[in-house]
Amino acid sequence: MLLKRYTGNLLLLILLFLLLAFFFLGDVFIPKALDFSAYPMLHSVLVVFLGLFLESIPFLFLGAIASSFIQLFVSEEIIQRMIPKRPLTAIFAAIASALIIPVCECAIIPVVRRLIVKGVPVHAGVVLLVTAPILNVIVFGSTYYAFQNNPSILYGRIILCVITAVIVGLFIYIFCSKDVVKEEKIELVHEHDHVTPGPSKWTSFIDHTSQEFFMVGRYFIIGALFASVFQVLMDRTILADIGQTPIQGTALMMGIAFVLSLCSSADAFVAASFSHTFLPGSILGFLVFGPMLDLKNVLIMLSCFKRRFVVTYVLLVFAVVFSLCLLAGVMISKGDI
Numbered sequence: 318m319l320l321k322r323y324t325g326n327l328l329l330l331i332l333l334f335l336l337l338a339f340f341f342l343g344d345v346f347i348p349k350a351l352d353f354s355a356y357p358m359l360h361s362v363l364v365v366f367l368g369l370f371l372e373s374i375p376f377l378f379l380g381a382i383a384s385s386f387i388q389l390f391v392s393e394e395i396i397q398r399m400i401p402k403r404p405l406t407a408i409f410a411a412i413a414s415a416l417i418i419p420v421c422e423c424a425i426i427p428v429v430r431r432l433i434v435k436g437v438p439v440h441a442g443v444v445l446l447v448t449a450p451i452l453n454v455i456v457f458g459s460t461y462y463a464f465q466n467n468p469s470i471l472y473g474r475i476i477l478c479v480i481t482a483v484i485v486g487l488f489i490y491i492f493c494s495k496d497v498v499k500e501e502k503i504e505l506v507h508e509h510d511h512v513t514p515g516p517s518k519w520t521s522f523i524d525h526t527s528q529e530f531f532m533v534g535r536y537f538i539i540g541a542l543f544a545s546v547f548q549v550l551m552d553r554t555i556l557a558d559i560g561q562t563p564i565q566g567t568a569l570m571m572g573i574a575f576v577l578s579l580c581s582s583a584d585a586f587v588a589a590s591f592s593h594t595f596l597p598g599s600i601l602g603f604l605v606f607g608p609m610l611d612l613k614n615v616l617i618m619l620s621c622f623k624r625r626f627v628v629t630y631v632l633l634v635f636a637v638v639f640s641l642c643l644l645a646g647v648m649i650s651k652g653d654i
Contacts, residue, residue: 339355365545381530411444440490450581450608463585497626566599574607581608
């Protein structure tokens with residue numbers, strides 16, 4: 318266990334030095350070390366990938382720091398006290414509570430399960446599942462940075478997230494059973510206990526940050542590589558035809574977000590790389606649906622909640638986000654957002 322801890326910290330330190338080298342010396346050494354001029358297609362993939370990687374790494378790192386701090390020092394009891402029992406009030410209280418929930422969207426699932434077991438209403442827990450990965454400062458910053466020339470994407474992402482949370486929360490409250498939690502489950506996600514302030518609290522903080530960063534980072538690297546290859550190899554004519562069709566484009570971008578399973582603190586950079594091909598409504602589909610539902614999260618949900626509830630949640634979130642993104646695309650094209 319100690320070897321694993323120190324190895325993670327050492328890897329984090331090495332990565333930080335490599336990032337500094339990328340930023341200050343990359344234009345000198347990278348072209349010489351990675352000369353793919355004889356392979357123009359591979360060179361194009363590398364250029365796109367490095368652009369996504371270098372832009373997003375600071376936000377991934379900040380997200381890991383924020384997630385570690387919250388996970389270690391903000392208890393579930395604090396969140397539980399913030400959410401009242403009244404249905405409608407609980408929904409808006411849960412939206413406000415999302416601002417202090419762990420940034421990592423896979424970590425929110427076991428947290429919500431524990432809160433429901435402790436007495437938090439199911440519909441309020443669902444609202445946390447929907448909003449926590451999007452309504453935080455790190456995601457605001459990364460989305461603003463990625464779409465500086467198109468602020469409607471930032472506003473649309475926040476507004477659609479809140480509207481989706483209210484609709485899904487009310488539906489779950491009216492139509493779904495309160496018995497949704499599995500009694501026995503297998504943990505498919507890292508869980509860390511809250512630590513008591515003491516001499517080792519900063520050591521635990523560094524350990525958690527390194528684990529969080531590498532766990533999220535590997536998903537992002539796979540997603541960024543997929544996006545780079547997709548953009549370079551995909552027939553531009555076919556992609557342009559699909560991208561300019563609201564229904565097909567939105568469905569495709571939501572599907573890509575589901576498969577890539579990107580961290581919400583850096584997915585905006587991948588989405589921005591598609592912004593010249595897809596309509597704004599489709600881009601919003603990627604940015605809103607991905608943090609709420611992706612491949613790894615569905616597997617984690619199946620380990621925490623009953624299958625019927627998970628299927629209901631997946632279909633409901635897809636239908637609501639898809640409909641809202643089509644509507645938002647029309648409003649953006651008219652200049653209403």
